[in-house]
Amino acid sequence: MQKKPYISMSVIRRLPRYYRFLKDMDRRGILRVSSKELSEKLGLTASQVRQDFNCFGGYGQQGYGYAVRQLREEIGNILGLNQAHRCILLGAGNLGRAIATHIQNNYAGFELAGIFDNSDAIIGRELAGLTVLPSSSLKSFCMAEKPVMAILCIPRTAVESAVDTLYSLGIRNYWNFSSYDIDLHYKDVVVETVHLSDSMMTLCYRVSEKETSS
Amino acid sequence: MQKKPYISMSVIRRLPRYYRFLKDMDRRGILRVSSKELSEKLGLTASQVRQDFNCFGGYGQQGYGYAVRQLREEIGNILGLNQAHRCILLGAGNLGRAIATHIQNNYAGFELAGIFDNSDAIIGRELAGLTVLPSSSLKSFCMAEKPVMAILCIPRTAVESAVDTLYSLGIRNYWNFSSYDIDLHYKDVVVETVHLSDSMMTLCYRVSEKETSS
DNA sequence: TAGATTGTTAATCGATTAACAATC
DNA sequence: TAGATTGTTAATCGATTAACAATC
Numbered sequence: 001m002q003k004k005p006y007i008s009m010s011v012i013r014r015l016p017r018y019y020r021f022l023k024d025m026d027r028r029g030i031l032r033v034s035s036k037e038l039s040e041k042l043g044l045t046a047s048q049v050r051q052d053f054n055c056f057g058g059y060g061q062q063g064y065g066y067a068v069r070q071l072r073e074e075i076g077n078i079l080g081l082n083q084a085h086r087c088i089l090l091g092a093g094n095l096g097r098a099i100a101t102h103i104q105n106n107y108a109g110f111e112l113a114g115i116f117d118n119s120d121a122i123i124g125r126e127l128a129g130l131t132v133l134p135s136s137s138l139k140s141f142c143m144a145e146k147p148v149m150a151i152l153c154i155p156r157t158a159v160e161s162a163v164d165t166l167y168s169l170g171i172r173n174y175w176n177f178s179s180y181d182i183d184l185h186y187k188d189v190v191v192e193t194v195h196l197s198d199s200m201m202t203l204c205y206r207v208s209e210k211e212t213s214s
Numbered sequence: 215m216q217k218k219p220y221i222s223m224s225v226i227r228r229l230p231r232y233y234r235f236l237k238d239m240d241r242r243g244i245l246r247v248s249s250k251e252l253s254e255k256l257g258l259t260a261s262q263v264r265q266d267f268n269c270f271g272g273y274g275q276q277g278y279g280y281a282v283r284q285l286r287e288e289i290g291n292i293l294g295l296n297q298a299h300r301c302i303l304l305g306a307g308n309l310g311r312a313i314a315t316h317i318q319n320n321y322a323g324f325e326l327a328g329i330f331d332n333s334d335a336i337i338g339r340e341l342a343g344l345t346v347l348p349s350s351s352l353k354s355f356c357m358a359e360k361p362v363m364a365i366l367c368i369p370r371t372a373v374e375s376a377v378d379t380l381y382s383l384g385i386r387n388y389w390n391f392s393s394y395d396i397d398l399h400y401k402d403v404v405v406e407t408v409h410l411s412d413s414m415m416t417l418c419y420r421v422s423e424k425e426t427s428s
Numbered sequence: 429t430a431g432a433t434t435g436t437t438a439a440t441c442g443a444t445t446a447a448c449a450a451t452c
Numbered sequence: 453t454a455g456a457t458t459g460t461t462a463a464t465c466g467a468t469t470a471a472c473a474a475t476c
Contacts (some may be wrong), residue, residue: 012419016412020393034439034457038467043398046457047445054459079415080422096310099410101308106411109418149421173421174450175414179234184257190424192417194408196313197320198230200389201293203406204323205226207293207363207387210404224467248433261432261469268435276434277476 006057007078014052015075017042022072034065084111086171087149088142090162092117092125092132094155095177100128103151113147142169149173156180217387219304221269221292228266229289231256236286298325299387301363302356304376306331306339306346309391310367314342317365327361363387370394 021041025033035049042049053059053066059074060066087110089100096115099180103112115127118135125132133141150166152159152174159180166174167186176182178195183191222398235255256263267280271341273288274280277341290296301324303314310329317326329341332349340348348353364380366373366388373394380388381400390396390407397405 008420008443013412013416015419016409016415020411021417025256036457041398047447050444050458050460051444058459060458061452062450063448063456065457079419081415081418083422085418085420085421094308094315098308102410103414106414108411108415109422110414131272149417173417174422175417184255190417190420192413192420194410194413195230196316196408197234197293197322198227198316199406199408200320200324201230201233201322202227202371203294203363203387204295204297205293206404206406207299208297208323210387220465250433261471262467264434264436265468272435274434276474277432279433323466323469 009056011052014044015079018052019072019075019079019081022068022075025068026072030068032065033068033071037065053161054182077101079109080174081107085109085149086111086113086145086147087151087173087175088112088114088138088147089151089153090116090135090138090166091153091155092122092127093153095185097127099151099153099175099177100130104128109148113145114141116141138165139169142166142171147171149175151175151177151179160185219270225266225269228258229293232266233286233293233295236282236289239282240286244282244319245409246279247285248284249274250348251279279282293323295323297323299323299363300325300327300359300361301365301387301389302326302328302359302361303365303367304330304349304352304354304380305367305369305372306336309365311341313365313367313391314344318342324363327359328355330355353377353383356380356385361385363389365389365391367391374399 021038035046039046039049053071056074056078057073079086089096089112092100092115096117100112100115103110112128112130115130115132116135116138117123117132124134133150148171150157150171152162154162156178159176159178159182161181163174163186171190173190174192176191177196179195179197181193183189232252235252241323248388249260253260253263267285270288270292270392273285303310308315310331314326314329317324326342326344327339329346330346330349330352331337331346337346339346342345361384366376368376370392373390373392373396377388377400385403388396388406390405391410393409393411395407397403
């Protein structure tokens with residue numbers, strides 16, 4: 001077992017990007033990469049790249065750079081991508097279907113164990129290799145299968161009560177696609193929220209800003 | 215015309231959250247709010263809230279707080295939400311359909327003018343009040359309609375050539391749902407990328423992290 | 429007036445960048 | 453050895469927090 005290094009959240013948020021680039025380089029057969037090269041490709045400074053990689057110990061070699069495959073693997077380990085956290089998906093509308101497909105195609109630490117919806121038009125359909133189940137079977141499913149994460153692709157108004165149920169069933173990790181702020185209501189949960197509305201508003205600012213300044 | 219204040223990007227990224235909360239309060243008929251109250255609801259410090267609001271001039275009143283509606287409107291103006299930037303959507307798969315619906319329901323500065331796909335199964339379908347058009351008509355559509363933004367819900371591998379085309383048609387703003395980094399290739403563009411993969415990997419880290427530390 | 433709460437300055441904290449000795 | 457590039461320390465920068473006088 002390795003000692004567990006402290007890595008700040010701002011570094012963690014950059015790891016996926018490093019990982020993607022290293023994965024791509026590895027696939028193209030590139031063996032080594034310098035902090036300078038990587039920084040240019042990613043739009044960072046070489047200094048920052050070295051600082052980041054130093055958080056988790058010396059994988060570089062002076063005068064040579066970093067071994068692409070080794071570094072990629074190490075970052076993958078830190079992120080925990082070599083695992084299969086069982087998760088369930090709530091809501092098999094357009095967004096839910098997109099996310100289910102995404103998880104199936106971009107395997108990275110999670111395994112989709114069940115999909116739930118409460119629309120009769122959708123229940124029973126095939127999706128990402130699973131059959132969409134009725135929401136009424138959620139409880140028994142969770143007690144039997146013990147998923148550790150729930151992906152919420154349901155309307156904002158349905159999230160509060162859904163989380164109540166899921167929390168009581170022991171689920172403490174959420175990938176949230178609604179604008180309901182789960183983490184403000186439960187303190188011992190991990191929540192990653194994809195804020196489409198916030199993203200759109202920020203984008204709107206930047207577009208408008210550019211127009212008025214030119 | 216008002217003087218244009220400088221607002222740092224970290225503040226801008228918080229504005230949509232303020233906006234959402236203020237909108238909700240306004241809808242519930244609440245007239246005033248203090249920085250303390252708001253900070254508790256949002257999980258920030260009161261000091262930060264005041265600093266943020268100070269970037270764009272004194273909308274508060276000592277001993278009273280902030281007028282909810284006025285503050286909401288001002289933030290909306292800063293974000294440029296009262297506009298209708300014409301945009302087009304590329305890709306009407308599950309994700310594209312979810313985004314089209316989202317834009318239709320959460321009007322915030324953008325107006326969907328055209329939707330394009332290259333699958334015969336999807337072309338001609340109705341979506342968000344529009345008929346899905348074939349990608350072959352993209353060029354003539356853009357020359358006639360002059361959209362200012364493109365939303366990319368197409369596969370990563372298709373993005374590079376799509377952006378080449380869109381860029382040549384004068385489009386400089388992108389809402390990107392692929393993991394292809396547009397901004398590393400064009401310097402004079404505004405790109406907001408929703409990185410589902412990165413979000414999933416960060417989440418994976420946090421879930422794994424919690425498990426090993428307990 | 430007394431109480432509340434802002435606006436704003438100063439202090440702190442953390443993250444990024446620069447620099448360079450160590451070393452492959 | 454000479455050149456390249458890391459690892460790491462110190463300097464800088466920016467963002468957050470604390471404090472409090474101003475004032476409604």
